[in-house]
Amino acid sequence: MPTSAAPLGALDLLAARLSCRAFTQERLASDELNAMLRDALEAPSSCNQQAWHFVVLDQPEDLARAADLAGGNPHFRDCAALVYLCFQKGWTHDNFSVVQGVAAAGYHLMLSAHLRGWASVWNAGTGDPVAVRDLLGLPAIFENQGAIALGRAAPDSPARKPPRRALETVVSYGRFERPEESIYPAKPAPAYPFHAISRVSNPFAEWNPQSWSWAQLADYRAYSVWAKSPLAGVYTSRREGAATRAWLDMLAPLPEGAKVAELLPWGGTSTTLLAGRLPEDAQLLVAELHPHNLTFIRDRLEREGVTRAMGEILCPDGHLPCEDRSLDAIVVPQSLEHMADPALMLAEIARVLKPGGQLLISARNRVSRAGADWARGESQGQVPLQGPWTPLRPRALLALLAPHFTIEELAGLGLAREGGADALRGSPLLWRRRAIALRARLRG
Ligand SMILES: Cc1cc2nc3c(=O)[nH]c(=O)nc-3n(C[C@H](O)[C@H](O)[C@H](O)COP(=O)(O)O)c2cc1C
Incomplete structure (x- = not known):
């Protein structure tokens, strides 16, 4: 021995x-x-x-x-x-x-x-x-x-090992100690009996991202994004694929050499589609809460055959480290509803966009059939790998935009919970659609 x-x-x-x-x-x-x-x-x-x-x-x-x-x-x-x-x-x-x-x-x-x-x-x-x-x-x-x-591993199988937490964050001597951001919020309870918790039924799961700190969201997303290798097609949503395309169709023409930032695209699914939509001379930037997500997205884009360079914006506390009035467009792919402080993020977006710059948002709608299903079903279970989220009420979305933006194009996308991307415009019924898609302009 x-x-x-x-x-x-x-x-x-x-x-x-x-x-x-x-x-x-x-x-x-x-x-x-x-x-x-x-x-x-x-x-x-x-x-x-x-x-x-x-x-x-x-x-x-x-x-x-x-x-x-x-x-x-x-x-x-x-x-x-x-x-x-x-x-x-x-x-x-x-x-x-x-x-x-x-x-x-x-x-x-x-x-x-x-x-x-x-x-x-x-x-x-x-x-x-x-x-x-x-x-x-x-x-x-x-x-x-x-x-x-x-x-046998395919020759082009991803060769990057997912990152590990630092020893001192997961080991403590003598008694339990752990950094706050790596303990994820759960509904307060005197005890958390193991058998009362399952993936589809977790009475303690905290789905409201505003009950999480930015640091907790960053930590959670940073590790769980590696639940899969960054293979092409991974994390593609059957439900939202066509809707994402219909929403990206709303991107207005961009000025020469435009700088376009995408906020929190998690595994890069929407980044792949967005990269294909931008003119050659545009600069694509991706903003994430943790460097691990940026690494994952970079590898993912490579495997999707995206050759366009990806600029990186790290915003661990929701503040965008970008100069005032420096970006031409910001794209928010159903990620506002994942943020710890959406109002702060909207204020940041307004600060870093150029006057007249466009903001393209898609947001899951709480008052749709899918929103009601989410409340009855999905939200009763475990918080998903992309982090806690709550679908937005249209009124709340409009209130967030009102201080800084004028809505230029608005559509409700998809009726069915399971998918569909048919766009409804110009009717109050659009507010009942699964996703609200809009393009807004920053007022000068
Ligand atoms: C209990 C357990 C369940 C897992 N289930 C899955 C799974 O269903 N699908 C999958 O692709 N990977 C699964 N994994 C693999 C993990 O995602 C992987 O081990 C983790 O991301 C760390 O990456 P590494 O194994 O390359 O170090 C599982 C791993 C463990 C230990």
């Missing part, structure tokens, strides 16, 4: 593991896969019961079914094998010890794959649990909590 200093070479190698979501479809021989699984069995388990079980899918048709079930994890289709992490229920449940055991084995499997030259990604998102149970033929006494996808 080694007693000397840590074998740094080996640890550096292990630290270089990163999740892969783009595989080559190369198959993995069962001998090699079994060798990895045998390594995984060296993990510790509660009472050494090894109550884990691993169901392996490695046939293309099974992988395709698994991908269909998982929905948001398309890499299931191209990986060489999916190893479903299962465990038997009924024993040593306290402190989730059976789950802890299979998790230890899961990570060991990933490290083994990594050292053997294969790539992997852990997936909690496997799809409807009943359908997954059926796919795996899993008896009722066993549970599945996730799957590890194994395969």
Whole structure:
């Protein structure tokens, strides 16, 4: 047993593991896969019961079914094998010890794959649990909590490992201490019982971004943006894709050499579309709350084939570090409703826009059918990865704009909750549409 200093070479190698979501479809021989699984069995388990079980899918048709079930994890289709992490229920449940055991084995499997030259990604998102149970033929006494996808990394698979928090922010000696911005707001309660909280039902989730500080929003977005690699197409919204295009159609012609800033586009979905709309001589700037988001968006644009340079604006506290009257246009892609202080941001926008500069806003509408659904459904669950948000009431949006802006074009986009981008103009019914899209001019 080694007693000397840590074998740094080996640890550096292990630290270089990163999740892969783009595989080559190369198959993995069962001998090699079994060798990895045998390594995984060296993990510790509660009472050494090894109550884990691993169901392996490695046939293309099974992988395709698994991908269909998982929905948001398309890499299931191209990986060489999916190893479903299962465990038997009924024993040593306290402190989730059976789950802890299979998790230890899961990570060991990933490290083994990594050292053997294969790539992997852990997936909690496997799809409807009943359908997954059926796919795996899993008896009722066993549970599945996730799957590890194994395969050969595609040559252009993103090679940047998501950033880690600094040691001193997640480790404290003697007692609990943690920087305030990395503790996310929850509704005040005497206790937060684990079993009372799920993704679709979280009575403690604080969806109102105005109950978060800018620093908390920055911190949350900065790490969770890496929930996926910055692959082309990632985070594209099925619901808002067409609506984003219809909204960007409202961008008025820009002056020569225009400077255009986009505020908080999170993973860069809208930036990709915006970049294609700007004249060649325009300068695209992206404003975000944390450098990690800017890094993600830069990588994302590269993978989307966007060759236009991206200027970066870091605004961790909602103040834009731009000179007064320096920008020609500002684009706010459904992100005003994610901000800790929208009024401050509007005042900042008014300060940095040139007189007559245009402000293009799309905002989700609280008084639409989608807004009502959000209140009844989505908002009862966990705050999403892009951070807390609340759809805006048109009256509140107009009140925010009134001090500085004149609305030049206004449309209500989409009626259905699920999507659609039909634009309604010139009718009071537009205020019932899913998104309010507008172009406003800064008064001189
Ligand atoms: C419990 C767990 C569940 C995860 N679920 C998913 C998932 O469903 N889909 C996915 O693409 N990545 C998933 N991941 C991968 C994480 O996003 C990834 O580990 C994280 O962003 C850190 O990146 P790294 O693994 O490259 O260091 C999961 C990771 C863990 C540990």
